[in-house]
Amino acid sequence: MENQKWIENFEDYANKIISKNKVPGAALGVAKDGEVIYERGYGHRNMEQNLEVTNDTIFGIASITKSFTAVAIMQLQEAGRLTVEDKVITYLPELILGNKEHTEKVTIHHLLTHTAGLPPLPTLYHTMRRTMENDSSISEKQRARLKERDPIDNYEQMMKYIGELDIELLGEPGTQFSYSNDSYALLGAIIERVSGTPYDVYVSENILKPVGMKNSTFDINAVLNSPMVTVIYASKENKGEKEVYASEAWWDSYTMYAGGFLRSTLADMLSYTEIFRNGGTVGENRILTPESVQEMIHPHVPYQENKYYGYGLMITPDYMGGTLVEHGGSLKGVSSNFGVVPEKGLASVVLINLAGVPAAKLMVAAFNAVQEVSPEKPLATYTDFEINSDELEQYVGNFKSGEGAEMSVTKEEGKLHLTMEGASYPMRSVGEHLFTIELNESETPIRFLFNINGEMYGLFLGVRQILKQKEAVEEVEA
Template sequence: MEDAISKFHVAGAAIAIVKDGKIVHSKGYGVKSINTGEKVNEHTQFAIASNSKAFTAAALAILVEEGKLSWNDKVIDHVPEFKMYNDYVTQNFNIQDLLTHRSGLGLGAGDLMFFPDGSDFKMKDILTVFQYFEPQSAFRTKFDYDNILYVIAGEIIARTSGMTWEQFIQQRIFVPLEMDNSYASLGMIKNTANLALPHDEAKGKLKQLNSFNDMVNGAAGGIYSNVDDISQWMLMHLNKGKYGSDLKKHLFTEESQREMWRIHTVLEVSPSPRYNSHFAGYGLGWGVEDIKGTLCVSHTGGLPGMLSKTTMIPDLNLGVVILTNTAEGGAGLFEAVTQTVLDSYLGLDKLNWVERYSTMLQGMQNQSDDVTNKVWETVKKSSKQKVSTQDYVGVYEDRWFGKVEIFMKDKQLWFKSYRSPKLNGPMYFYKANSFAIKWEYQNMNADAFALFTLDEEGKAQGIKMKGISPGIDFSFDFQDLNFKRIDK
């Protein structure tokens, strides 16, 4: 862990390992904040981001067992307002479809409603937004990871149980498992003394970020927890839903466990002679694969400056969780250290995973930097070119994302979103009818192109967008936008 923190430039991290029903290691490394220098410990709370999805699946399993819903219930039977991109999909979309990333929508569709944080989109917007997207594959045929369908799952939990998703997770999962320092949202943390703060690396130096604001519910990624508490979560799963000192209590049945860990959406297997894997897929809130002839379930999580991974090998009665508070490098750390721990229990020869991931991440970063640097070099060369900025000024609207305005600010063309106020920034001429936008928001690498369509007089009539960097986070789904000019 110490080697990985140094190599991947991570501010702080924590790891816990459970084996044969016991916590065999639970410890913090590095600092919660580079500004305070306070140390991470096993109780330090991190945003676990998409590791929250497994809690949403477990909550639904509890409601299924109580007879309040069925996995195959149609979503519209519980949420009549729900509307997908065509009538057949709307009528047949069931609860498991919300959890399995096989909707036919593209990767991260609609995430721009919540990334960056601080937008004004509400549940009523989310329920009907899907009708405006172009499907990228046939329904239930292809895996494309999404977040906002999990938000719908959270709404079903709320409507079925009579309490918010956050209250349900707190009362029906955290309390019985004695996850006493875990919270279903940032807003529920009253004492933030042991909260890890997110960090990013800029020009070789770490900078501290603000914590990511809560979404309309946390079903896709809202939980804050620590490695000591996640150990209880892993132990319960490894005991097939049972918990407590004598394992007499159960959160859900073994049948529900099998349903969550069954492959619902098939994924391509990465050939690996080292692990001899034959299958991979997505269950309900968990990734599923085989390594060395045994089942492995895992999930990762990511928010600005917060990255995490939970992994279990049930046949070895083994679980590993790693939580980090640094973007980019955190992924290298959680992958490298998890692989090292798993290899030791699988009896494999030593491999320097830290070095391997460090080299790989650096290569990816260099490739991404090359692309973005060339774009900004082109912008610099184009700066002397005369551009009729007034042809682009105006108000434009996208059917799901709402209005944006292109206007002049201090002799500079500027972009601002009405509904997502952090999406604003100067626009620089690039080539032809395209501009590069440098967002004021720089907590994530999300600068984007604006590609204008012009009428016969050269006046802009519409805007399409795409990310500049090949390494842009998929949650900035600029490609799903199609703005039309609405001012006359």
């Protein structure tokens, strides 16, 4: 049967990725015109007890939660409680982002599109401290970082913390894109203050319930006490081999709920995709107006070739004759992705119980396969760009982000290499100040950033600006 051919092709590819990455368990699903045409649990939600993954297995979805936060903001705009052009300080008067003058220009739109001028900040770490410090799987370096300050337990403490940071702003609001968990946490604070209800209660009452997401929750205790929850897994290197093991501690953070702490199931997430496929309606229930959905999936800000950020969603405007609307998530024990191609009535969801797995590749593979294209076909391809070996010197340096990412670019034998997390990646020149590396089954672009004086000050990798570390100036004694 013709219909089965795409499933065979997809499953061959999915099995390769799952096996190569030693994935304990995954839930994969595809819907067409609101009907589920494929759903499957791969592997186990609990390897030790031999419990399989089903479409009702509860996984973390991490940053896919940002799309729920954006839906909530659009609902409040429809209700006349706020507009996306409102200044953030209207609702969060105590907030300081770098300095008062900059903060006064930041709008809700800037937070939604990661263009408030914020570089990656260390906030998330400290908001998760109470659950991280009980986790035996974290490294000594992570443990030391946690002890740098007190835990952040609420929005007020978070705003005080951000206000005290010495932030090197990336530029005027609206001019620079860099993915920001803090921006979405602040949106959570706005939702709470405007609606008069806690963020998680608002989302539960106004999105989860009307969509019919009966097994989705922010409540970590409800998750841990559910017989349907997956065990989360972590990995470590053992004699050069990746070793996957069960790790009991789920990281949690009330303050960062809006950025990444919803837990959900394949069945629930496939229902949720209907909002973006069906102009804001799920079954009989209208969640958003078609106009609000259009505002969310509009390609507001470019951040890569043919890639834009909307509101809580990543947009690829030209994907096989349609628009790919998606978002992924990564956190301890979580690799997730969901996507919709509204023009073609297609939706796909990928939930995995191990971090660092290319969930986005599996989502795209499902869309490719169902459209009778090779599952391996990448979203973007790059061509070689001639560059003189002497020009490579300008890219050399050490880079570090407030979230803890550290990397270095070195020149060896006339070629650039990026080193991070103990691995070295050769860099291929594909454009002016643009290179790619092979990372997580994908050719991943790295763009170097230059200021108006022509000095390289950072690089853009994935969705974040990571700034070059300033070299220590040695004092010369007179």
